Amino acid sequence: MTVKNASVPYDILNDKSRRKILAHAGTQMMVEVTFDKGGEGAPHRHPHEQITYVAKGRFLFTVEGEDSIVEKGDSLYFPPNALHGCTALEDGVLVDIFTPQREDFLK
Secondary structure, X not given: OOXXXXXXXXXXXXXXXXXXXXXXXXXXXXXXXXXXXXXXXXXXXXXOEEEEEEEEOEEEEEEOXXXXXXXXXXXXXXXXXXXXXXXXXXXXXXXXXXXXXXXXXXX
């Protein structure tokens, strides 16, 4: 399966963030989330494993109460049910990989 990024529409999350559902099949899903400076991913938890890659920008992540600043090229792992959220310190793009797929994103 090939997914051309330019052909995937954004889902608008709020005034400073938007998401594209990219490749997804079987038990995996890849999602691109674009943030304007100051955009936030509200703290949340889910039963999926998640790996996040910082494709552009700098972000402050809080994972289970611990803060870290990440930038282009860095990655993070979130185990199932870990409380996590982020704030974009500048315009940026995150690439999230989930297993199993986030069925709630596909509705």
